[in-house]
Amino acid sequence: MSEREHTGRILDGRFELLERLGSGGMGTVWRALDLGLHREVAIKEVRPADADQIDSDPVTAAQLRERVLRESRALARLQHPNVVSIYQIIESADSPYPWIVMELVRGTSLDARLADGVLSPSDAARIGRDVLAALRSAHSAGVMHRDVKPGNVLLRTDGSAVLTDFGIAALQGSTQLTATGDVIGSPEYIAPERLRGDETHTASDFWSLAMLLYVAVEGYHPMRRASTMATLAAVMTEPVPPPRRAGALAPALNAALRNDPAARPTGEVLDQMFAAAERDSPPPPLGPPTPAGFAVPGPPSGPQPQYPHWPTPTPMPVSGPQPHGYPQSYPTPLPKARKRTGAVVLSLVGVALVVATVVLVNHLRDVDNSAKSPTGTTTTVATQRDVGLPGGQPTTAADAGKTDLLTPAGAREAVAALGGVMGGTMVSELTLWPDHATAVAPTAAVANGFDDFEYQGGKATRKGADGVDADRPLIDLNQVNWDAIPALLDQANKELGVPQPTLRYLIVDSDIIDKTPSIKVYLIDAYGGVFLEANLKGEVQKTYPRGK
Incomplete structure (x- = not known):
């Protein structure tokens, strides 16, 4: 069914589809009108990219549907200000997959926000606390997120952060990934133990959150490579270089980005570290570029977009904006490298210097x-x-x-x-x-x-x-x-x-x-x-x- 045919469609006799907000590997998100309560909502049409293959296998289709329902019901029980609320699950007669009715967050995504420039350490720490609170609430209900990334963090107009799209990686794990070549989750934000097949640690979500905040303050992703496979290999085998612009947030990032999940701080300790960074973080001097990172471009001409409580930062784009100011809430392919003026080319010398800095931090941590x-x-x-x-x-x-x-x-x-x-x-x-x-x-x-x-x-x-x-x-x-x-x-x-x-x-x-x-x-x-x-x-x- 085309988008035009979808628009104006009324689901369950109550929800009118108004506009497609984004789509990805697990389906499409729509802006819709709740005709009963006269309010706008977001509706997720759950349909995997390889749905045709799944449809030919009734057992797999039934398992996927049951997992969607199970995850959604678990999340629907969560009542937390930093978790996107789920209102209803619709089972349509013309689709084997359910539709999920949820809160429509007005604002933008963190992904789109970062396209305008990096965050200060204190602002990043505040967002980190919001997302961490959402994760801890979900973990207490037995739900892991598995795909924490900037596109799945929404920023309300008051500046608070909301986490969406729980369980996407787990849902994808039930599909025939070998047939499509897709990667489970978002390559740059998957914790190393998950790439090794260990899905048992809630600390995996903390690693992903710390990497998200690293990108937010540094302006580049330290593990991004020329291809998805190279990125996955880097996450699995290479230490994360310590941040240079994170200020008081750096200790929390270094602790949460340890390779061993057992060595990472608990949610309570990590929140304390974020809180300290939010209170005590002065704007750090940018200095020279971090090894393997991009050169810092100068301020662009013209007015810059303003966000609640955020000073205009030195612009350092890290990702592209999303349509209609709403996140593309599903795993997307690894972004292609952009052409940048003054970009620093990652050479073997740069790799060696990254290793040098990492070894310093690890050594000082372990003495x-x-x-x-x-x-x-x-x-x-x-x-x-x-x-x-x-x-x-x-x-x-x-x-x-x-x-x-x-x-x-x-x-x-x-x-x-x-x-x-x-x-x-x-x-x-x-x-x-x-x-x-x-x-x-x-x-x-x-x-x-x-x-x-x-x-x-x-x-x-x-x-x-x-x-x-x-x-x-x-x-x-x-x-x-x-x-x-x-x-x-x-x-x-x-x-x-x-x-x-x-x-x-x-x-x-x-x-x-x-x-x-x-x-x-x-x-x-x-x-x-x-x-x-x-x-x-x-x-x-x-x-x-x-x-x-």
């Missing part, structure tokens, strides 16, 4: 010297020795007995201990800090599988599964010239333009393009990271100093 803050979150206290400063001195007798792993003897100590747990010296990656080391090594548990390992305090342990990758190259750590470490560190200190690094570390891995193994030595300070690259013999091949 032993930590203390509890008044809000219950962990505040890390790092000594000079912890971060590998030249001339750093241990502060306790226990520290005095520790081996610096960024020495030939220390590196061999870590490799020997890790080898005993890994069952050999073959790895895809090894990272050495002054006080601990991590490695990714093949496992016998599954074909082409890899596990994560850690060495700290004189003990090597297996941390868990890393993933499956048939193309991941391996390096024999026995082939690395550990005696070259002092000379590499000395050259890095002299040539990379970071006179007072707050962190030094070393990575042994392979090039992502030609698979060539290398040693990379990184220096980090408050302004970012630099590094040099050497072969396994310790012969320097390239340097990437600051300002060049």
